[in-house]
Amino acid sequence: MNAPALPIAPVVLPARMAKQIERAKETERILSILHQWGIHTLGQLAALSRDDLAARLGMRAVEMWERANGRGERILKLVSPPESFIESFEFENEIETVEPLLFILRRFLQQLATRLNAIYLVAKELRLRITFADKSHYERIFKIPQPTNNEDILFRMLHTHLENFTSKHPIVAIELEAQPSRSVRQQFGLFETALRDPVQLHETLARLIGLLGADRVGTPMLEETHRPDAFRMEPFAWEFRHPKPEIGHSERSVAKSRNPVALPLSFTTGSLGPSRTGIFARDDEERERGVCDSTGVRGCVPLRRFRKRKKATVLLENNRPAHVRAAEVRAGLAVEGTTMRQDGPFPLSGNWWDERAWARVEWDVEIENGVIARCHCDQDGWAIDGIYD
Amino acid sequence: MSYIELHANSAFSFLRGASFPEQLVQVAAELEMPALALLDRNGVYGSQRFSVAGREQKVRPIIGAELTMEDGRVLPVLVASRLGYANLCSLLTQAHLRSEVKGECAVKWEELPEFAQGLVALFGNSALDDLLGSARVSRVGESVPLSRSLKRSFRRDAETNTRDACATRSSEDRAQCLIDAFGRENVYIEIQRHFLRGEDRVNRVLVDLASKFRLALIATNGVQYAKPYGRQVLDVFTCIREHTHLDLAGKLLTQNAERHLKSDAEMRAIFRDLPDAITNTERLADRLQFSLENIGYEFPEYPVPDGHTMNSFLRTMVLFGAQQRYESITKKVKRQLEEELALITRLGFSGYFLIVWDIVNFCRENNIMVQGRGSAANSAVCFCLGITPVDPVTGASALSRKFTGVTANTARP
Numbered sequence: 004m005n006a007p008a009l010p011i012a013p014v015v016l017p018a019r020m021a022k023q024i025e026r027a028k029e030t031e032r033i034l035s036i037l038h039q040w041g042i043h044t045l046g047q048l049a050a051l052s053r054d055d056l057a058a059r060l061g062m063r064a065v066e067m068w069e070r071a072n073g074r075g076e077r078i079l080k081l082v083s084p085p086e087s088f089i090e091s092f093e094f095e096n097e098i099e100t101v102e103p104l105l106f107i108l109r110r111f112l113q114q115l116a117t118r119l120n121a122i123y124l125v126a127k128e129l130r131l132r133i134t135f136a137d138k139s140h141y142e143r144i145f146k147i148p149q150p151t152n153n154e155d156i157l158f159r160m161l162h163t164h165l166e167n168f169t170s171k172h173p174i175v176a177i178e179l180e181a182q183p184s185r186s187v188r189q190q191f192g193l194f195e196t197a198l199r200d201p202v203q204l205h206e207t208l209a210r211l212i213g214l215l216g217a218d219r220v221g222t223p224m225l226e227e228t229h230r231p232d233a234f235r236m237e238p239f240a241w242e243f244r245h246p247k248p249e250i251g252h253s254e255r256s257v258a259k260s261r262n263p264v265a266l267p268l269s270f271t272t273g274s275l276g277p278s279r280t281g282i283f284a285r286d287d288e289e290r291e292r293g294v295c296d297s298t299g300v301r302g303c304v305p306l307r308r309f310r311k312r313k314k315a316t317v318l319l320e321n322n323r324p325a326h327v328r329a330a331e332v333r334a335g336l337a338v339e340g341t342t343m344r345q346d347g348p349f350p351l352s353g354n355w356w357d358e359r360a361w362a363r364v365e366w367d368v369e370i371e372n373g374v375i376a377r378c379h380c381d382q383d384g385w386a387i388d389g390i391y392d
Numbered sequence: 393m394s395y396i397e398l399h400a401n402s403a404f405s406f407l408r409g410a411s412f413p414e415q416l417v418q419v420a421a422e423l424e425m426p427a428l429a430l431l432d433r434n435g436v437y438g439s440q441r442f443s444v445a446g447r448e449q450k451v452r453p454i455i456g457a458e459l460t461m462e463d464g465r466v467l468p469v470l471v472a473s474r475l476g477y478a479n480l481c482s483l484l485t486q487a488h489l490r491s492e493v494k495g496e497c498a499v500k501w502e503e504l505p506e507f508a509q510g511l512v513a514l515f516g517n518s519a520l521d522d523l524l525g526s527a528r529v530s531r532v533g534e535s536v537p538l539s540r541s542l543k544r545s546f547r548r549d550a551e552t553n554t555r556d557a558c559a560t561r562s563s564e565d566r567a568q569c570l571i572d573a574f575g576r577e578n579v580y581i582e583i584q585r586h587f588l589r590g591e592d593r594v595n596r597v598l599v600d601l602a603s604k605f606r607l608a609l610i611a612t613n614g615v616q617y618a619k620p621y622g623r624q625v626l627d628v629f630t631c632i633r634e635h636t637h638l639d640l641a642g643k644l645l646t647q648n649a650e651r652h653l654k655s656d657a658e659m660r661a662i663f664r665d666l667p668d669a670i671t672n673t674e675r676l677a678d679r680l681q682f683s684l685e686n687i688g689y690e691f692p693e694y695p696v697p698d699g700h701t702m703n704s705f706l707r708t709m710v711l712f713g714a715q716q717r718y719e720s721i722t723k724k725v726k727r728q729l730e731e732e733l734a735l736i737t738r739l740g741f742s743g744y745f746l747i748v749w750d751i752v753n754f755c756r757e758n759n760i761m762v763q764g765r766g767s768a769a770n771s772a773v774c775f776c777l778g779i780t781p782v783d784p785v786t787g788a789s790a791l792s793r794k795f796t797g798v799t800a801n802t803a804r805p
Contacts, residue, residue, distance in 0.1 A: 227642030349587050350648045355624055356638050 029063045036060065045071045088115050088126075088181040097136055097173035101165050104133075104177060108161050109154070111179040116152040119183055125150040127184035129157065131164075134176035141170065148205045150184045156202050163206060167213040208239060229353050230361055231379075231388065232308060306377060308389035313338070315378055317385040323347075324368050327378060329387045338387050340371040367391075393674040395656040398429040398454065399468055399514065399582065399612035404438030405458070406495065407633040410617035410625035413442035416653065419618040421449040423655045427677045429454035431468050434497040435484060443684040454680045457484065462498040467570075468514040468582065471682045476510020483507045504573040512676065513574045514610070515601070516582035517594045520563045567601050580676060581607050583669055584614045585662050586650040599666075610676060611659060611669035616651040623649035694746035702742040706773075707733055709749065713776030717783070725785050728772045736773065749777040 042048055049071040057065045069075040090111035098104055108131075119126060127150040133141040145160050211220045221236035315338065318326035323345050329338040347366035354360045363381035365388070370376065377388040400416055401409030411419075413430060420428040428451050430442045439455045446453030456470035457480055471477045483504075487497040570579045581602040583595050602609050616626050627645045631637050634644050654662075656670075663669050696705040710729060714721055736742055748764075755762035756778075764780035774780045 229643060229645070229647045347587075349589055350650070352648055353645065355627075 026063070029061075030067070033060050033064050033067065086118075086122075086183075088118060088183060089178060090114055090180075091176065091178035093176040094174065097175055099173045101168070104165065104174065105158075105162060107177060108179060109158055112154045112157050112161075115179070115181045116154050116157070119152050119181065122183075123186070124183040125152045125186045126157065126181040128182035129161070130178075130180040130182070131161065132178040132180075133170075133174055134178075135170060135172035136175050137172045139172065146205075147202070149202055150186060151202065156206075159206055160209065163209045163213060229351055231351070231363075231365070232310075304391045306389045306391055309387060312386040312388065315385045315387045317378060317380070324366050324378065327368055327370060327376065327387075336374070336390075338370060338374055338376050338390065342368040343371055344369040393671045394424075394426065395611070395654075395659040395670050396425060396427045396429070396673045396677045397613060397615055397653055398456075398470065398610060398673055398676060399431055399516075399584075400428060400615035400653070401458070402430055402432055402438045402442065404435065405433035407629040408433050408616065408626075410622040410629060411619075413438045414445040415618045416615070417442065417445040417449045417451050417453070419653045420451045423653060425451060425653070425656070426674075427452035427454055428653075429456050429470055429677070429680070431456040431458050431470070433458045433466075434460055434487070436480065439684060447685075452677075453683060454677060455682060455684065456480075459483065459487070459499045460497055462500050466518040467499070468516065470512040470514070470676075470680055471510065472512055472578070472680050473510040473682050474687065476512075477682055477687065479507035479510055501569065504570070508574045508578070510682075511574065512578045512580065512680065513570050514580050514582040514612070515567055515570055515598075515607070516612075516614075517584065517591070517598065519566060520594060520597060563597065563601065564604070567605055567607070571605060571607075576605070576607065579605075579607055580610045580672070583609055583611050583663070583666065585611075586614070586648065588647060608672050608676075609666060609669040610672045611663045611666065612673070613654055613659065614651055615653050618653055620649040620652045622652060626651075691741065691744040692747065694743045694750070696746075702746060703733075703737045706736070706742045706746055709746070710773050710776045713778060714772075717776055722785075725772065728785055729776065732771060732773045745773065745777065748779055752777070752779050 037043075037048065042051070048068060051068065053065060053068055056068050066075060092107050092111075094103075115126065127147055129145040129147065131143050131145065135141070143164065145164070147157070147160070151157070208220060217238075218236055221238045223234045224237050226233040226235055313329050315327055315329035317324045317328075324342050326341050327338055328340075345366055345368050347364070349365040350362070351365065352360075352362035361381070363379045365377060365379040367375065367377050375391040377391070379386060379388055397420065402411060402413045402416055403409050404413070409432065416430070417428060428446070430438055430453065432438050434457065436455060436457055439453070443453045443455075445451075454470060455477065456468060459467045459469060461467055469480060471480055483499055484497065486503070487499045491497050567579070581598050583598055585591065585595070599609065601607070617623060623646055627638065627641070630644055630646075631641050634641065636644070638645070660667070660670055694702055694705075696702055700708070710733065714725065714729060718725055736745060752762050752764075754760075764774050769780045769782050770784045771780065772784050775783055
């Protein structure tokens with residue numbers, strides 16, 4: 004028995020590629036015929052009669068004949084290499100202070116701005132790359148809220164950042180790259196508000212970040228966790244109403260601005276939406292109205308949360324808060340006195356898998372002066388979370 | 393009367409329990425708990441290991457299961473009798489066979505009355521209305537998402553219209569449905585306290601239901617791990633089940649580590665306002681005397697000609713086969729056959745051997761390749777019946793070794 008032949012799957016080539024292969028085969032066929040005729044040089048080919056060649060070998064042979072006679076034209080296309088806006092410098096001596104760095108950076112910015120101006124573009128992003136003596140690198144990208152070529156503005160941005168910059172090793176090289184973009188023109192509507200000077204705001208924020216740290220400046224976002232009042236700071240995002248949103252701000256900004264879960268900016272006291280209470284109720288009606296668990300079901304008693312936490316001293320009796328004392332939590336309001344009723348404990352814990360592990364035990368207490376407060380005990384001791392309205 | 397945990401999940405509740413049955417039993421023994429109930433999700437997969445461990449640790453094992461109903465709610469049931477075990481297995485088998493997705497299962501509310509005999513149902517927070525948020529409050533990280541539950545509910549409504557009253561009506565109607573199906577004395581209101589905000593309201597509703605329908609309350613802890621540190625394993629399991637990781641799991645994870653086995657004193661302190669809920673656990677446990685030891689499994693009967701019993705017919709067929717297989721039946725062969733036949737008769741395996749013989753014959757007649765395996769390969773009876781082609785008389789028989797000290801429940805050739 005003969006073994007069946009292995010099937011070979013047919014390969015479908017793109018039409019353009021198939022055409023080129025056909026053309027190459029045709030050329031090869033013509034060349035072999037010409038060799039059989041004794042035609043081995045371009046001069047011999049050019050000396051043949053065009054019409055006879057066309058009659059015997061077809062149009063492809065005519066194309067070859069025309070090229071041999073210098074009559075064929077092939078128009079060249081100008082392809083310019085993509086322009087990169089990178090300036091770099093390697094120091095002869097290692098740099099340990101910021102001044103020479105700033106001097107070089109200003110020169111870089113001048114050159115970049117000149118080159119960008121020449122082709123009517125502006126910088127929308129700067130990438131700073133610093134190489135240290137131990138071959139390690141530091142890289143930072145500066146998003147420019149309003150693309151510009153203004154050297155002073157760009158320099159201030161770099162300067163602000165480098166003011167607080169420290170490193171373990173001296174600097175041996177520096178590189179600055181600008182991302183070009185078309186300049187932005189925008190016209191706001193009559194009732195729209197816009198930043199008067201986005202660059203100024205950006206610079207101010209950069210200064211704040213330098214002073215406070217990147218994790219303490221931005222938009223507070225609620226975290227999806229059981230940790231009460233947990234939030235993180237996301238960098239500020241702007242959305243300019245341009246016809247083409249890709250010009251003038253980063254994609255990241257657009258993505259952020261679509262996120263609807265931003266925490267309301269109430270940094271003093273305020274409720275974070277529906278509170279999660281297990282607070283006791285005085286009667287059935289109040290119970291109906293007052294209960295609002297973590298699922299956000301009907302009827303809520305809002306919790307007026309204190310930020311930051313108010314330290315408290317709590318006296319326990321039978322492991323239940325019997326007396327609570329906190330400094331004046333709000334003007335004219337003190338949480339102090341014997342507790343009339345307590346609800347709890349509500350032990351909570353999380354993030355046991357990393358260094359952010361937390362654990363706390365919460366209580367709701369009604370104090371003799373009528374205030375109902377939520378307090379908790381964690382590794383830092385007792386504190387008042389807030390009071391129920 | 394001491395507290396008995398009547399609602400525990402083991403790791404056989406796939407990704408919903410963090411401890412093996414043996415670990416649960418060991419901790420129960422440490423807590424001096426006289427009995428423990430294992431209710432794994434949609435199966436009794438862990439009950440065998442649980443029973444063996446229970447016997448070793450002197451903790452009486454109680455068998456049950458959590459049934460996922462067609463609307464996503466979960467109904468815990470406990471087995472009271474052998475019939476109840478059979479009914480529970482039937483319910484689970486039907487639900488699994490109906491499911492198109494492996495591992496998922498949906499028991500229909502309308503099936504319950506048919507299979508309720510011998511079972512005790514626990515009406516707990518997972519059976520309440522979604523409006524109370526009970527499922528999400530009390531079963532954080534392991535309940536069916538509301539959207540999926542609603543989808544199933546809508547699909548079911550479209551299919552069965554008002555036929556299925558239990559699923560569509562309020563909590564009170566559902567409680568009444570369970571009473572109608574199981575009988576009032578076989579429905580208990582189950583209360584759990586895990587120190588979560590909002591759970592008191594759910595429990596108040598359950599207590600009200602108990603008083604309205606004159607149902608007994610029992611306290612359980614909805615155990616998902618033996619010791620508090622099992623919570624970490626459960627959180628990881630939750631991430632695996634939800635296809636996420638710890639940093640992104642957020643509120644899918646548990647809020648605290650309270651779902652571990654607790655002692656009598658701890659549970660009495662937690663339910664000090666409802667002491668009956670504690671004492672009822674032992675009363676109910678006393679009723680649940682079923683165990684896998686008295687499962688009383690019997691092999692199916694094989695139809696034999698008139699005038700024959702299964703034992704006599706097997707003997708006839710073996711001796712007939714021996715005449716075909718051996719040129720002459722020596723004393724050694726006869727002794728071997730008699731020993732094996734006596735053992736088979738004593739254990740009540742005659743029907744089983746005849747069924748296997750019938751299967752082998754069917755295969756031969758229909759040109760299907762068939763071959764006996766295991767210790768059957770060393771059995772003279774199997775050789776004479778044509779189940780195996782190996783003559784064991786030349787060597788020692790492993791059959792008697794295999795059957796020594798075992799019961800009909802656990803050994804087959």
